[in-house]
Amino acid sequence: MKKIRNDSLREEIYNQKLDNGINLFYFPKKGFTKKYAIFTTNYGSTDNKFVPLGEDKPVELPEGIAHFLEHKLFEEPDEDLFQKFSSQGAYVNAYTNFNQTSYLFYSTDNFYKNLKLLVNFVQSPFLTEENIEKEKGIIAQEIQMYQDNPKWVVFFNTLKAMYYSHPVRTDIAGTVESINKISKDDLETAYKTFYNPGNMVLFVVGDLDSEEIVKTVNSAGKDYADKLDDVERIVQNEPDDVLLKSIEERMLTSKPLFHIGIKDNELNLTGRDAVKKDIITNIILDMLFTNSSEFYNELYSDGLVDSSFGAYFTGKKTYGHSLIAGQSDNPQEVYDRIRRMFKKSDKYITEEAFLRIKRKEIGGFLTGFNSVEFIANNLTDLYFQDFLLIDYLDVLNEIKFDDILKRFNSHFREDRSVISIIWPELETGKN
Amino acid sequence: MESQRKEIGNGVSINLTYTDKFKSNYLGIYIIRPLEREEVTLNSLLPMVLDRGTINYPSTLLMERRLENLFGANLKISASRRGERQIIRVSMEWADGRYTGEEGLDKDVLEMVKEVLFDPYTEEGLFSKTYIEQEKKNLKTRINNKINNKRSYSINRCIEEMCKGEKFSIYPSGYVEDVDGIDEKILYDHYRNILLKSQIEIVYTGHDNKMNLEELMPEEILNRESIKYVPREVIIEKSQNKNQVREKMQVNQGKLVLGYRTGIRYEDSLYNGLLLGNEIFGGGPNSILFRNIREKHSLAYYVTSNIVKHKSIVLLDAGIEYNNYQKTVDLINEALQDMVKGNFSDEDIEIAKKSVRTSSESIIDNPQMVSEFVFGKIIANDDRSLEEMIKQLEDVTRKDVIDAMKTVNLDTIYFMYGPNREVQNEKNKK
Numbered sequence: 097m098k099k100i101r102n103d104s105l106r107e108e109i110y111n112q113k114l115d116n117g118i119n120l121f122y123f124p125k126k127g128f129t130k131k132y133a134i135f136t137t138n139y140g141s142t143d144n145k146f147v148p149l150g151e152d153k154p155v156e157l158p159e160g161i162a163h164f165l166e167h168k169l170f171e172e173p174d175e176d177l178f179q180k181f182s183s184q185g186a187y188v189n190a191y192t193n194f195n196q197t198s199y200l201f202y203s204t205d206n207f208y209k210n211l212k213l214l215v216n217f218v219q220s221p222f223l224t225e226e227n228i229e230k231e232k233g234i235i236a237q238e239i240q241m242y243q244d245n246p247k248w249v250v251f252f253n254t255l256k257a258m259y260y261s262h263p264v265r266t267d268i269a270g271t272v273e274s275i276n277k278i279s280k281d282d283l284e285t286a287y288k289t290f291y292n293p294g295n296m297v298l299f300v301v302g303d304l305d306s307e308e309i310v311k312t313v314n315s316a317g318k319d320y321a322d323k324l325d326d327v328e329r330i331v332q333n334e335p336d337d338v339l340l341k342s343i344e345e346r347m348l349t350s351k352p353l354f355h356i357g358i359k360d361n362e363l364n365l366t367g368r369d370a371v372k373k374d375i376i377t378n379i380i381l382d383m384l385f386t387n388s389s390e391f392y393n394e395l396y397s398d399g400l401v402d403s404s405f406g407a408y409f410t411g412k413k414t415y416g417h418s419l420i421a422g423q424s425d426n427p428q429e430v431y432d433r434i435r436r437m438f439k440k441s442d443k444y445i446t447e448e449a450f451l452r453i454k455r456k457e458i459g460g461f462l463t464g465f466n467s468v469e470f471i472a473n474n475l476t477d478l479y480f481q482d483f484l485l486i487d488y489l490d491v492l493n494e495i496k497f498d499d500i501l502k503r504f505n506s507h508f509r510e511d512r513s514v515i516s517i518i519w520p521e522l523e524t525g526k527n
Numbered sequence: 528m529e530s531q532r533k534e535i536g537n538g539v540s541i542n543l544t545y546t547d548k549f550k551s552n553y554l555g556i557y558i559i560r561p562l563e564r565e566e567v568t569l570n571s572l573l574p575m576v577l578d579r580g581t582i583n584y585p586s587t588l589l590m591e592r593r594l595e596n597l598f599g600a601n602l603k604i605s606a607s608r609r610g611e612r613q614i615i616r617v618s619m620e621w622a623d624g625r626y627t628g629e630e631g632l633d634k635d636v637l638e639m640v641k642e643v644l645f646d647p648y649t650e651e652g653l654f655s656k657t658y659i660e661q662e663k664k665n666l667k668t669r670i671n672n673k674i675n676n677k678r679s680y681s682i683n684r685c686i687e688e689m690c691k692g693e694k695f696s697i698y699p700s701g702y703v704e705d706v707d708g709i710d711e712k713i714l715y716d717h718y719r720n721i722l723l724k725s726q727i728e729i730v731y732t733g734h735d736n737k738m739n740l741e742e743l744m745p746e747e748i749l750n751r752e753s754i755k756y757v758p759r760e761v762i763i764e765k766s767q768n769k770n771q772v773r774e775k776m777q778v779n780q781g782k783l784v785l786g787y788r789t790g791i792r793y794e795d796s797l798y799n800g801l802l803l804g805n806e807i808f809g810g811g812p813n814s815i816l817f818r819n820i821r822e823k824h825s826l827a828y829y830v831t832s833n834i835v836k837h838k839s840i841v842l843l844d845a846g847i848e849y850n851n852y853q854k855t856v857d858l859i860n861e862a863l864q865d866m867v868k869g870n871f872s873d874e875d876i877e878i879a880k881k882s883v884r885t886s887s888e889s890i891i892d893n894p895q896m897v898s899e900f901v902f903g904k905i906i907a908n909d910d911r912s913l914e915e916m917i918k919q920l921e922d923v924t925r926k927d928v929i930d931a932m933k934t935v936n937l938d939t940i941y942f943m944y945g946p947n948r949e950v951q952n953e954k955n956k957k
Contacts, residue, residue: 106626127548130892176822178812183874185881188812204888233825240780241828241846244677348777350671388591396587402665403575423668452595459598459622463551466893521777 097122097306102486107465109475109486110306116317117293118215121479122309123301123471131302132202132468133211135218136476138297138327139290140195141270142263142414147328149289154330158277159263160235160270161286163192167231168283169199171222177213186210194264195412197290198476202468207304208312215298215316221287223280236272246349246518254355254419254516257340261332264415293317294324299475301468331414336361337512344517353518354427356434360409360416360507367482370413372491376503377409377418379457379495383449384437385420391437391444400430412481418507431515438508445504447497457492528891528913530901535741536749538756539727542901545735550626552633552733553894555618556644556743557902559726561757562611562694568666568701569717570613572709574604575662577617579655580648581639593639598622598629600636602643608699609906610837611760615721617644620895623734633736641743645722653711654718663706670700677782677943682844685784685941688772693761695838722748724755730901732894762839764790766938778945781849785859786939787841789834791931793907799920800927804935805834806879807928808866809843813878815862815871816843824858826851836907841935849944856940866932869925876925884917 097110097120110122141163145156170177170190181188186203199218203210242248252267259265269275289295300309338359365373384391385407395401405422424430437444464470475485530544560570584590594600600621607614619640624630648655673680683698690696727748729740741749766788791801809816809832820830830845847855865871890896890913904910911919 128892130889176813176818178817179874179878182811182813182878182882185885187882187885202885202889204885230822230825234821234828237780237826237846237848238828241678243779246675348677349675350673351668386591387587388595390588393586393588397661399661399664402668403578423672452592456595456599458627459551459600462598462622462626463601463620466549466551468892 097310100484100486102489104489105465105486107486109484112310114310114314114317116314117320117323118313118317119293119297120310120313121297121299121475122304122306123299123475124304124306125301125468125471126303128303128468129204130202130468131204131207131300131304132200132472133214133298133300134198134200134472134476135214135298136196136198136296137290138195138295138480139197139286140193141266141268142194142331143290143327143329144263145330146289147330148285149292149322149324149327154328155285157282157286158270159266159274160268161278161282162197162290163269164231164235164275164278165283165286166190166192166197166199167235168223168228169218169221171227172217173222177217180213181210184210184213188214192268194268196476196480198473200472207302208308211300211309211312212316215313218291219318221283221291223283225280228278228280228283232275235269235275239267239269239272239275242267242269244348246347246353249345249347250353250355250516250518251419251421253343253345253518254357254514255417257343257514257516258338258357258359258417259415260335260339262334262415263331289324289327292320292322292324295327297476297479299472299479301472334415338514340514342515342517344519346519346521349518349520351423352425352427352520353423354421354430355516356420356431357514357516358418358508359512359514360411360418361512362506363411363416364413366413368491370411370481371478371483371488372495372499373503374409374411375457375492376495376499377507379450379453380445380500380504380508381407381409381418381420382453382456383500384444386453388452389444389449395430395433400424400426400433427515427517435510435513438510441504441508445500450497450500454492454495458489461488461492528897536744537751538725538754539744539748540729541740542728542730542905543740544732544897544901546732547734549623549733549894551620551622551894552736553618553620553731553898554637554640555616555730555898555902556640557728557730558615558721559728559757559906560613560615560721562608562613562697562699564697564702564705566717567613567697567699568705569709569714570606570615570721571699571701572662572666572706572714573718574606574615575665576654576658576714577604577643577647579658579662581642582646582648583642585648590643597632597636597639598627600639602639604643606699610835611694612757612837612906613699618895618898624736625734633738637738637740637743645745645748647718649715653715656711659709659711659714663709666701667703667706670698670703670706673698673700677778677780678844678846681782681784681941681943682842684772684774684943685786685842685939688770688941689786689840689939690838693763695760695835723751724753726754726756728902728905730898732897732901760837762790762792763788766936769937770939771942772939773942773944776943776945778943780846781852781945782943783845783847783852783855784941785843785856785937786941787843787935788938789839789841789931789934789936791839791934793836793839797927797931799923800931801834801934802883803876803879803920803923804866804928804932805832805841806882807871807875808832808862808932810879811882813882815865815875816859819858819862820845820855824854826855826858852942852944860937863932863935867929869929873925876923876928880920880923883920887913887917
C-alpha cells in the first residue's frame, strides 16, 4: 500500500486501489482495542436525479430512495445480518445523509471476518416485493419520529426557505407518501449506478495489519464488468437569492426555536479550497456566536439566547449555508441584532479573536484523533471533496486574518439570510 | 490499563490511569450528592452559575477565552442522576502538550479547574445576583424543555409514575416551582455545604505529566471533619402497580414505555444473568424484540430495553402508531414469556456475551469513558477489573439467564399518543 505521512500530526495513512475497483484506505491506530471500518457510496438524499449506469437519459426517483436502499441492504436471503455481525463480536450500523450512504461496523476481535462480511453484504442486494413493502412500515415510523422533533423541523424549514429547487431542501428519509411510491425497479436502478466501486470508498481504522486488510478486501470484493468513473447527477440551476425570507410553524415545544440560515454562493470548490473555505467560515461563526464572543454575551445578558445558542457552516460542491440556531422568546429581535451586527462588525471580527479560535480548533482537531469513529467518518466526508484528513492541520495553519475579513464581507449578507421559527402550540396539547 | 487509587484526605480520593495512547488528557472531579427534592434544583442550578465566572475570569466570556487559549480545553460542569444519587461533575479534557507543541500547559489547566470549583466569581461573599437571576431563568427553560424530546420525556414520565414515592422518581433537572425561592445566599450556602460534606472523587486519565493532583484540593477540603456518604438505593423487589398511564399530546408517533422491576441487585451473582438476558431480550439489533417488533411485524423503527443498574429496573421503549398499541404490548409480553420459558438459542447467549464484551472492551479507547468507568466502580463499590468483569460474563449459563428473566415483572406502562389521524387514513383506504 502507498504510505502518506503527516509529521505534525505524527500519523500516517495507507492507500491502495484494488483490482476489483475498491479504493481502500487504512489508518493505523496503535494500541486501540476498537477497530472500525466504513464502506461508503457517494450517494445521498440530494442525488435522486441522475443518468443511470449504461443509459443516456436522466431519471428522477422518489425522495428518500438512498435512505430506503440503506435499510434494504441489510436484508439477506438466508441469514440475519445483525445476528451474524453480533455473533462475530461486531456492532454494525449504517446512515444516510445529504451526500453519502455509509455502512460501518466496529469490533474488538474477528476484524477480518467482519470486514469480509461488510464488503459482501453491501455488494449483494437482496430485494423482493415483499421485503420492500415490509420496510415501508418501519421507515414510516422513522419519518414520524423526526416529524415530532421540533429541532429537526426547524432545521429543514430553514433549508426549504433558502433553496428554490436544490434537493438539499427535501427530507433525507423522504415523506410517508414518497416512500410509498418506491418500487423494486427504482431501487435496482439506484443500486447499479451508485454502488459501483468507482463511486465508493472503504476506510479502515485500528491496530491492524495492512497486508491482511488488502487480502481480505481483495477476496471479498465482487468483480464488476461495468467500471464507472463518475455518475452524472442533475442539479437544477439554483438562484443565488433565497426563496422565502421567513418560515414559521407551530409544534409541541416549550419555547420558540429558531434557525437563521445564510446561503452561500462561493460554490463549485473542491479539495484544499473547499476545506479552507469551510474552516474559515466556521472560525468566523465561532468568533461571532460562541460563548467567548462579545456578541453572544450581549445577547445572553439581555436574556435573548441561552447556552443552546450556536452556529456552524456546512457545504458541498453545489450548496452551502451557515446556520445560527437557538431558542428565544423573541427570535425576531435576535435576527434583527444579527443583521445589524453584519453591518457593523469591527468590534467582533478582530485578529485577537481569530488567533484564539484558531488555537481552539487545533486542540479540538487533535482530541478528535482519540476516536476511531471521528477519524473514519471525517476521512470519508473529506475524501469525497478530494481532500485527505491528515492534511487538515496544515490548511488550518495557513489561514490568515485577511482570509477571514474577505470571507466575512462576501458571505455574511442580509439579503441571503432567512429565519425559521417554531412557535409553541397555543394549547400545550395536554388534556 | 491499570488504575491506582489513593485517599488524600477525609472523603477525597485520587484515581489515576496513566496511558500514552491518547492525544488528550481527561480530568474529572465528582461530587456525590443524594438525589433529593430538597436539593435537586439547587444542584442543577449550581453548575450553570459556576460556568459564569471565576475570581480571575469573572465572566463566561473571559473564562471561554482563557480556555480557547489553552487549545480549546473542554470544560464541562454538570449535574446528573445516577441511581438515587446526583453527581456534580467538573471535567476538563485538553490536548496534550506533546502534540500542540506547547508543553507545560497542564499546570494552567489544573489551575483553571481548581478555580472553577473553589474560587467562583462572587460579590460580597456570595454568588452574583445578576448571574443567579439569569441562570434561574435559563434553568426554568431547561426544565420546561423536557417536552421537546418526546422519547426521553416518555421514559421520565414512566419512571415518575412507576417510582412514585421513591427518590429515583425525582426529576434530575429539578422543578420549576422550586427555582423562584433560590437566591444568591441560598445557593452559595448550599455550595459551601456540599464542598465541606460530600464524598469527592478525582479521576485522571491520560499521559503521566508528573502533575501533583493533590494540589487541586485546598487545605480545608483535605481536612474535613465529617463526610455524609450517600447510602445504597432502596430496591423494591415486587412490582406494585400494574399501572397504565395514557397521555394525549400533539404528536405524530405514539411513545410506548414499559417499566419492569427485577429485584436483582447489581451486587448479586445473578446480575450478570440479567445483563445478558436484557441484551437478548431488547439490547440491540440482534435482540428478540428488534427481530419481532421491528423486522417481523414492522411496528416500530426503534425498540430497546435498558437496565437501570442502581435501581434494578428494566425500561423498554418503542415508537409506534397509536392504533398498534395493544398489538405491540401483546407481542412484547409474549417475547418476555419466551425468555422465561427459555425459548432462545445458545447462539443468542453467545451473541449477547460478545456484544457486551465488545462494548466493555471499547471503554479503554476513550479517556472520558475510562474515567466514567473508574468512577462507576467507586459508587457501586466494585473493585473488579474490566477483565474480571468480562470473564464473569463469559461464565453465565442459560439457567442464569432464565432465572434472572423470571424476576422481570411488569410494573407500569406509559403511552403518549396523539390525535386520531391514522385511524382515519385506514378508513379512507377501505
